[in-house]
């Protein structure tokens with residue numbers, strides 16, 4: 001690379017190394033931004049901190065570049081992310097999208113994860129994906145900006161954001177939220193030097209780590225802890241001690257006065273049991289179907305397990321939906337996990 005070139009200037013602005021492949025895809029995404037006007041920014045349904053943070057960060061970044069942006073998700077912003085900058089643009093309904101040029105799909109690389117409600121005409125001319133999941137569908141988007149080594153989608157977005165000069169505090173707070181939540185507050189195995197470096201840069205831009213963790217983790221409605229008591233009461237551990245199951249029955253949340261999912265994070269209590277290798281939470285949905293979440297301590301690749309049941313995710317965190325009785329689901333998963341643990 002020749003000294004003084006545009007590329008060199010850019011890499012010097014960033015504290016993190018970038019592979020050639022990733023740099024090419026960043027170039028392609030930047031060109032897509034230059035060539036288009038109206039962007040639809042959307043992440044997976046039931047958005048977590050990385051999905052909300054990356055949606056808002058990209059929406060703000062595009063607006064700062066003078067672009068027209070529609071910010072959409074099937075679901076509202078969870079209570080503990082409502083403080084994030086740009087949240088007022090979040091929409092859960094879409095009308096006419098015939099004027100959208102580009103749809104950017106964040107924190108997932110499978111259109112099914114946006115939710116079935118997403119209108120087929122809502123894609124615009126071009127679809128781009130920005131993601132870090134191991135599981136992906138290579139056939140539907142025009143451009144994939146994926147980095148499975150990234151701790152969060154927000155980490156990939158940081159690499160894009162530095163190309164537009166100094167990152168604004170509003171964008172920085174959203175990106176920090178992505179990194180903080182997807183690494184479990186910098187505790188999980190995806191917590192890398194790169195993640196710390198980027199977080200450090202975001203703090204340099206003015207992000208207050210204590211304020212962020214207080215808003216996200218210490219702002220719980222009392223009902224959430226009451227629900228946690230009920231859910232922990234269903235704990236069961238396999239005879240060999242390697243699998244732990246939790247169930248969230250529909251009626252458990254029925255008397256709550258809050259109309260949103262308060263169970264996010266419950267599964268982590270179960271993974272922390274000594275000897276447990278995989279934690280499994282089954283959440284009752286409509287009819288006979290259960291949303292199953294997996295958390296692995298490291299050795300077991302739960303994305304491979306989820307894929308066997310039509311889902312996907314990461315090595316340490318994955319999910320799927322299974323239609324069956326809860327007892328039968330536990331039996332099927334136990335067998336599949338035993339096979340995985342022994343392979």
Ligand SMILES: [Mn+2]
Pocket residue numbers: 050051107132151152153182
């Ligand atoms: Mn993520």
